Amino acid sequence: MLDSNKDGLKLEAMKRIITMIAKGRDPSHLFPAVVKNVVSKNIEVKKLVYVYLVRYAEEQQDLALLSISTFQRALKDPNQLIRASALRVLSSIRVPVIAPIVMLAIKESAADMSPYVRKTAAHSIPKLYSLDPEQKDELVAVIEKLLMDKATLVIGSAVMAFEQVCPERTDLIHKNYRKLCNLIVDVEEWGQVLILNMLTRYARTQFVDPNTKQPVPEKEFYEEEEEDEATDEPTRPRSLDADHRLLLRNAKPLLQSRNSAVVMAVAQLYYHLAPKNEVGTVARPLLRLVRSQREIQSVVLTTIASMSVKRKDMFEPHFKSFFIHTVDPLPVKLMKLDILTNLAGESNISLLLREFQVYIASQDSKFVAATIQAIGRCASNIKEVTSTCLAGLVALLSNKDEAIVAESVVVIKNLLQSQSADQEAIITKMIKLIDHVIVPVARASILWLIGEYCDKVAKYGPDVLRQMAKSFTNEEDLVKLQIVNLAAKLFVTNPKQTTLLCQYVLNLAKYDISYDIRDRARLIRNILFPSENIKAIKNPKKIFLAPKPAPILESKYKDRDTFQLGSLSHFLNIRANGYRDLPDFPEVAPDSTVRNVEPPSRPTSVNAERVSVSYAQEEKSKRKPTFYSSSSEEEEVDGEESKSETSETVTESDSEMSELQSEPDQDLDKKSISIQEKTAGKTADSTEDSDSSESETSSESEEDEIRPKAAQGTTSPPSAQTTKSNLDLLLDFDGAVPDIPTPIITPTIGGFLTPIVPTVTTSSSLMSNSVDSIVMSSPAYVANNPKELISRTAGNGIQVGIRFTRSPHLYSSTMASIELHFTNTTAEDLGEIKVANKVLPVGMTICDFPVVSSLPHGQTRTALIGIDFGDSTQAAVFDISIGDRILKLSIKPPIGEIIRAVSMSETYFLSQQVKLRGMQESTAVATLPPSVVDGHAICRRVYEVANVSPIPSSDPLVFRFGGQTLSSKTLVLITLKTEAPKVTVIVNCEKIIIGQMLANQVKEALDKH
């Protein structure tokens, strides 16, 4: 059938072959026939042939080589999925001869423009490594390159390759550490697990122990826990390294993952890395996992058991969650029991004991035995309840079930050693039991007890020994040994009654089958009844009845945390193949500057935006509490309502705009100045610029050039958290550097270094050297007069004005710099102005202005503050103290102010626009008032609303503007299509909500009379 020329028949044949493979039958004799079909045009046949090939190529290496050329061809296919699958199959064929070919393919694919292919390349690395370890050096180079990748799709696989090929090369991680931390939320779940595990090990080598105090010795822990905590608290002043903190912070949201492996990875990361008081956060998510399927349950419970030994306080409030249900499988029951015992404390012991009582009544004897042991542990750990537990256990001695009795005997034995009270009564009771107990461990325990405390129960000892001597031959080895021991001990303390008995027992033992017992008998005989030629031991009593330390009853999970929690080795408590020990924290942290990031050279971003919340939308929903009625049942969206609502949204910015417009003349002047400056600057820079453009176009990867800046947002945030040298600061700015103005200087200067600055759409000639990239440009319009933020009356005589300077802040390019004007209209002079306290929403950062020394009355002072709004229009709320007054400021950026102007060529604009179609495109139709006639006026109105710069347009009726959001550097593209008096506003932006809001605002601005 495979030789048929009908695809249908071939397919049918292949299906049968696959079924054979799946069932474990060997169709390898068909290899020649199958391999021919690798060239089949039919994708389905091809796919099945691939599956077959991967499975059997190893066995038929020569024939498999025939197919290689097909894959090599497929590697050049325009379709990324075909390229990827070719690489996948090629690397999966385990034929050593082709290793160089695979190496070449991996190298090529690692530079592929499709992240999917790059991901596949990362997957192929370990395959090749296992095929030919010689290639390691070259592979490491590829891994290094892939680790630099910005696509979240690739990173997870890159780390996987890193872990398998070169886990010891921590130096590769340094540069990518911050990026990994920042992107981890967006990586697919499997990658998250690997990255978290890898970072745990990395952090262990790079940061110092957050809990500076030495771990408290175990014994104290149970007894003086309260006190311990108290003393611990103040001695923990060491602040975490910023990078350490970054990791912890970014890992935390992953506790909410639906994937239990991810949750576990975060939990172990916190357990191994976080300061003591923060580890508690992982308790609840772990408890949630306890509820899942039995397989997950048992793994999670093992981890909790380990954690609960050291960190009892974490799970103590939730101990009821570990109560045992009858439907739980046995291993789960046992683990829960262990955890409950670990959690037992004075506060909950009574509840626990009552619960244990119920368990003892269970029908599963193994479980009951474990419960008795648990009670024993509780009794020895918590002094208050020891006697109660003991009494309870003694009561169990009269139970009908032998197993229960036996278990309690053993536990009582252990307990008695650590407790002196009532020994006599209890032992007497146990002696009476010895005829009924048949479980050897229990019998041995009773005998041992009698021997040990023979002075206390002197009356019974010889009697018991006599009975035992009678049944000696029928006993188990364990019991026999104890009988011999008992005999010796009794002889030492009470030789009068027992000498004969003792000798009799020793004689019996002398001819026992077990050499262990024979040896023991010989030893004891020589000590007790020394023959002439051996020197007698003086004080046998000291040997036999030396005080023995009480055994400590402890969890069997106690020392498991030497293994990394959640790992296979930890679960099995065996060192698994390939397990790597978690390194100890270093005494002194290695240099942290190694992690400082160089400016990203060729960033690409694919799906980094998932979690970044569309704040704009959030804003919207806030303002319309009554949009839907509260009923959730079957509300229909009311289209009209929504429209009226959106118009509401814009009114606010309207008022602001009118203010801005009031100063048009001045503004124009400034602009003309800026043009001169910019053109001057341009000549100087143009050569350099064309150079860079060349180099960029020469590289063939189209995709990489698509959004060179878009990914920056994800890489640059660390700059806000780490103190950096000035150099770093500058480097961080990358393309934005030329835009930095000195604070408080008029913003127009901002652009004087920028090479290409068209101020109006007609200046397209300037763009003739079409650069396929985005260039920062100066704002086309800047408001000159501050808008009132707090009126004189509201501010108790202090007036605060606000002006968006539309230039990036000096501290970080993601911050909008905002000029605050403070005017003192009170009669007195006021003291210094500074930012007091700020409570900011997530993702927002503020760079304070330098303290303004005084605010004399009647004067105005200005200060420049930088706020990174995190691409949201949420208000930044903070307090300003002026002298002894406190003013509460709430700065809410208009949507157009969290955008920065960028310019680019028209072709580039269009190519980008095509990529942001569909959901990411927002449209609105505006009707121009009769007063607005020419393009100039239209553009002006746009500039007033949004900080965008014009893009040359070949069509005079179409205006284009470019911008990018401040924080994440997402492109915002505005297109206006005029058909007087209508104007269609199209905004393309990856952040849908920003796009929508902007479209509406531009529309409103154009509508305005």
Place this chain on the structure above:
Amino acid sequence: MIESIFLINGLGDIVMEKHWASAIPRSICDYFFDVQKSASRPEDVPPVIPVPHNYLINLLRNNLFFVAVISSEVPPLFVIEFLQRVVHIIEEYFGECKESIIKEQHVVVYELLDEMLDNGYPLATESNILKELIKPPNLFRTITNTVTGKSNVSSILPSGQLSNVPWRRADVKYANNEAYFDVVEEVDAIIDKMGGTVMAEIHGYIDCCIRLSGNPDLTLSFINPRLCDDVSFHPCVRFKKWEAERVLSFVPPDGNFTLMSYHVASNNIVAIPIYVKHNIIFREGTGGKMDLTVGPRTTMGKTVENVVLEITMPKSVLNCTLTVTQGRASFDSVTRVLLWDIGKIDPTKLPGCKGSIALQSGATIPSSNPVINVRFCVNQLAASGLKVNRLDMYGERYKPFKGVKYITKAGQFQVRL
């Protein structure tokens, strides 16, 4: 990583095998069979079994073991979670994950496994993407396939891997746009002899069935979101938004999925919707008597339905003769399980069950009383009191049809006697 996967049924037959790195001989499964035989119940098989040179991590679903062979250190949850995803995908493709279906659909399952795992490392696990790579079978396609000789492998390649929303397939179109949310809550509780609550917890999840065209951006808000103190989300949910405002904002995958699951811990007071009055006495010689009554407790006026009581009697119990006022009661003398299927509870006429218990002659009185496992279901009630406030949609123009359903079920609900 995962070297091979074996599918083994309850009888110890290998249903299917798939290898990624070099083939591992079937004989490795013998270790597994040994453990399987020694376990008294299939559930007691430990999830990780160390064997020489390898580790077997297994997952039991529908009496079918998914056994993954591991050669080196890997987080066990990673593997378990992956196997679970495999089961889930198979269920989505064929409705059920059981032996007969897998035997029937060998090729598709094999192809699926091939796509999901590359070199033992998960590749494509999102069902929306897999469904584009390999079309799920349906009756119509089966017929056309047999007529035209095509198979399930899609000839058009998916774009999903590269889009912003990897969990949603492109170009979704529906004539009727619908979004349904099922808020399901399971009550885990232990009730002691006296009717007091020893522990009670609620585990809730929101299952969605979303059939919306285009790329809708949904926002689901609750009246009392603070209730759920520990939550986990489908990757589509924007976490920051939940942090800030406690609303669920997401671009949903197409079709059925679990949006979120939450946990109301034992520290909170949980309303128990049902009570059981019981009286079981064992007497020497004659046997024993039992008397059970079931009634609703706090149900906010909703009826308790599908009530089933299950009691595993002690070993010495020979038989039970029962008369019930409602439903059906049966006693299986082999497993010693007493099953009383009650159905709906009418609060005016409470169902009761009386009868005598026969003990084995000569056997001692059982020292312990059995435990009643209760199953029930209350519609239109969320035991925790969680309520959906509203659903907003952005990004699309049409008006979707929305629905929310609440169900409270018994999870591990047991009454001690």
